[in-house]
Amino acid sequence: MIKVKINNFTKKELTCRCGCKLFNYDDDFLIRLQAFRLIIDKPLFVSSGCRCKNHNKNIGGADNSLHESTTKQASACDVTNDNCQKIYEAACISGLFNEVVYYETKRFVHLGHDLNQPGNYFNIID
Numbered sequence: 001m002i003k004v005k006i007n008n009f010t011k012k013e014l015t016c017r018c019g020c021k022l023f024n025y026d027d028d029f030l031i032r033l034q035a036f037r038l039i040i041d042k043p044l045f046v047s048s049g050c051r052c053k054n055h056n057k058n059i060g061g062a063d064n065s066l067h068e069s070t071t072k073q074a075s076a077c078d079v080t081n082d083n084c085q086k087i088y089e090a091a092c093i094s095g096l097f098n099e100v101v102y103y104e105t106k107r108f109v110h111l112g113h114d115l116n117q118p119g120n121y122f123n124i125i126d
């Protein structure tokens, strides 16, 4: 249950895309995502939010993916717009996420906050 107003993202776009209607997000992550949206001040389109276990597997997500939200709350979101390089740089600088991965060819940026991960994982992948 979201306890704060996440003005720039809808539950619909953050819900699992397989049709199962799963929405199970960590509130702290959603606050970070909204804060990042305010920082970047540009539309961010969600390409992947929550994923049920089956959907995560079907699209080739990692078993321990931060998107996977059947066994735990999701703490990652993939976003895109016409300037993914800017999203990547701003996300790394923001300090809001400790997992930021820019998928250059697929043109989206993975934003994640992993409480179990020491330090940051920032990377650009072809």
Ligand SMILES: [Zn+2]
Pocket (backbone or CB within 6 Å): 016, 017, 018, 019, 020, 021, 022, 051, 052, 053, 055
């Ligand atoms: Zn699903």
